[in-house]
Amino acid sequence: MHGKTAVHTLSCAYHGWRFAKDGACIYIPAKPNLSPPRSACAKTYAVREEGGLIWATLADASWRGIGDVQMPDAFCRGFVVYRSPQATRSFLLNHFAAVRVDGAVMERRDESGARCVLFLQPMSDERTVIYLWIDTEDEPGDGARIEAMLRAARAFRELRTQLEADAHDAPAGSRR
Amino acid sequence: MIRLFNYELSGECYKLRLFMHFLRVEFETVAVDFHPGREHESAQLPVLEDGGSRLRDSEAILVHLASRYDASGMWFPVEPVARAQVAAWFAIARDITHTASAARLHDVFGYELDVQSARRDARAIFRLVDDHVAESEIEGRRWLVGETPTLADIACFPDIALSHEGGIARDDFPAIRRWVDGMRHLDGFVAMPGILAPPR
Amino acid sequence: MSEAQRDAALNGAPVDEWLAVSAASRIGATPLRTRLLGRPLAVWRDTLTGDPVAAPEIGAQQRYHAIDRYGCTWVALAAPRRALFTLPQYEQPGRRVIDCGAFGVHTSAPRVIENFLDMGHFPYVHAGILGEEPHTEVKDYKVHEDEHGELWATDCAFWQPRAAAAANAGMDVDYTYRVPQPFCALLYKTSPRMPAERDVIALFVQPLGEVESRAHLLMLLFDDEHDNTALVSFQQTIFGQDKPILESQMPKRLPLDARAEVSTRADAMSMAYRRWLKATGLRYGVEVTPSR
Numbered sequence: 001m002h003g004k005t006a007v008h009t010l011s012c013a014y015h016g017w018r019f020a021k022d023g024a025c026i027y028i029p030a031k032p033n034l035s036p037p038r039s040a041c042a043k044t045y046a047v048r049e050e051g052g053l054i055w056a057t058l059a060d061a062s063w064r065g066i067g068d069v070q071m072p073d074a075f076c077r078g079f080v081v082y083r084s085p086q087a088t089r090s091f092l093l094n095h096f097a098a099v100r101v102d103g104a105v106m107e108r109r110d111e112s113g114a115r116c117v118l119f120l121q122p123m124s125d126e127r128t129v130i131y132l133w134i135d136t137e138d139e140p141g142d143g144a145r146i147e148a149m150l151r152a153a154r155a156f157r158e159l160r161t162q163l164e165a166d167a168h169d170a171p172a173g174s175r176r
Numbered sequence: 177m178i179r180l181f182n183y184e185l186s187g188e189c190y191k192l193r194l195f196m197h198f199l200r201v202e203f204e205t206v207a208v209d210f211h212p213g214r215e216h217e218s219a220q221l222p223v224l225e226d227g228g229s230r231l232r233d234s235e236a237i238l239v240h241l242a243s244r245y246d247a248s249g250m251w252f253p254v255e256p257v258a259r260a261q262v263a264a265w266f267a268i269a270r271d272i273t274h275t276a277s278a279a280r281l282h283d284v285f286g287y288e289l290d291v292q293s294a295r296r297d298a299r300a301i302f303r304l305v306d307d308h309v310a311e312s313e314i315e316g317r318r319w320l321v322g323e324t325p326t327l328a329d330i331a332c333f334p335d336i337a338l339s340h341e342g343g344i345a346r347d348d349f350p351a352i353r354r355w356v357d358g359m360r361h362l363d364g365f366v367a368m369p370g371i372l373a374p375p376r
Numbered sequence: 377m378s379e380a381q382r383d384a385a386l387n388g389a390p391v392d393e394w395l396a397v398s399a400a401s402r403i404g405a406t407p408l409r410t411r412l413l414g415r416p417l418a419v420w421r422d423t424l425t426g427d428p429v430a431a432p433e434i435g436a437q438q439r440y441h442a443i444d445r446y447g448c449t450w451v452a453l454a455a456p457r458r459a460l461f462t463l464p465q466y467e468q469p470g471r472r473v474i475d476c477g478a479f480g481v482h483t484s485a486p487r488v489i490e491n492f493l494d495m496g497h498f499p500y501v502h503a504g505i506l507g508e509e510p511h512t513e514v515k516d517y518k519v520h521e522d523e524h525g526e527l528w529a530t531d532c533a534f535w536q537p538r539a540a541a542a543a544n545a546g547m548d549v550d551y552t553y554r555v556p557q558p559f560c561a562l563l564y565k566t567s568p569r570m571p572a573e574r575d576v577i578a579l580f581v582q583p584l585g586e587v588e589s590r591a592h593l594l595m596l597l598f599d600d601e602h603d604n605t606a607l608v609s610f611q612q613t614i615f616g617q618d619k620p621i622l623e624s625q626m627p628k629r630l631p632l633d634a635r636a637e638v639s640t641r642a643d644a645m646s647m648a649y650r651r652w653l654k655a656t657g658l659r660y661g662v663e664v665t666p667s668r
Binding site: 028 | 496500621
């Protein structure tokens, strides 16, 4: 849905219907004197912000945290991968030694002992998003910190290429 | 007064309309017809007349407008390396036009061409642009060149922001989506059919 | 039974309706290649008779039915079950007939038609032109089906900042909508130049496939001041603004069940169009829950 948010309401770009945080429609501009019917509501999902990430659930899962994985201090970037969430997870497990996995969170250390944590988002049957976080010793804004993040991002970009090439019928060029 | 020979649904013409709004430069438009099958006429779009000069080619016109009207030098940097980078993005903008815009010409205007190849090639370029923007964000930057918007951003914006009209969704390119949103929120932004302005 | 009729029996496609495929002026000796109801189509003009000819492909022996009407070329894949609707304004002296082009849209034909019948979106999608906050109210209007089975919405009124290329100021506009067949809609609106007459804006949607359409736009109006280009530009801008909304509507096939999407009295014509479509038995570009 196209829309805009203003204070605590969401407004639809088509007819200007306004929705409150709980999804209830509170105003229909075409009929300004009408109380919107209760059936006019947007579906909402549970969402929370934790550790610098936004988390959502489409069903009624209760929040169980990220296990005992320590949140790293530097977010590099998100990668959209043209593979299924299952295939992505399998590939990463096979590829890395010393991986600690807890659901959609993967933690590993590279040869030098540097730690990175991957958060996997199941976008669709054919798409996974991987959020790459690393530990750095340096202060925010420090040139060395940025260099470390860029190095990690570029290395992971190489890995993504391998991950996508690994499929028998990789949908890398598929129309969506 | 600057005159722009303009077709409202043309991404190339929109580059100039958008840039002149950012520059707060006044201009008048002369509506031109655009019909598939008469490409030789539409290949002449956009055309801009300024002070007796008649200019063609959207990137060339962007350079002219920036050189004449942007006292800040922000849009077309004077510094040689930055200027060269902006020029390099003009080439990428051309590639985007030949792929994403071609797919749009097929889907919207009924042009006959190999749209599957166009979409596939456009997505490959979008992946490169998405990676570039994501890595720039690591460095605290969100524009294609340097720390401010430049002609590189203007040149690439319309065809990327209209890609869905050619069957190329931007769901797979989150950094590009943030970049498009950044452009839309610049002071002076104007919409075109297919590219929504942010709500007031 | 022809292949087309066999398919129609299976999927409720309107193979026996006249469907617009092109502006007539664009049909010449060189065949136009397009699609209709998911099938390939070639259309050209017979150089001897001047009549349009339609076939599955250029070398095929099989012929479809083809005619020119109202500035468009129409094709029926099977023997048409009725004559094309009448449009008397087309022959009216003083009227200009303006071909506003054709645009591909990634959605079903009924979605395109339904949006055309909707006024509630004017202040949002066409802000500053066809509508503006706070004039957002859609007053109650009348909907009826006439003796030919055509659907009409009358006594529609809306305040518009810039109702047409010819309008210099905001005005109250009277709208009448007519749906003579499932994929065609006509809008009759107050003419800024001749207030006693109505400008006609015609939308003929060509179903390329179930969720892939081509909208053919035509205007029949009184305007002696603006040239074609300005008038076409106005209409195309409006359509270009509708396109992204249309392409974001899910599902792409129009749901015909009353409870599928929420409506209010402002949507009376949309609801009537859906009920009317369901009654025609159309099963192409629509979603119907099978009854138990």
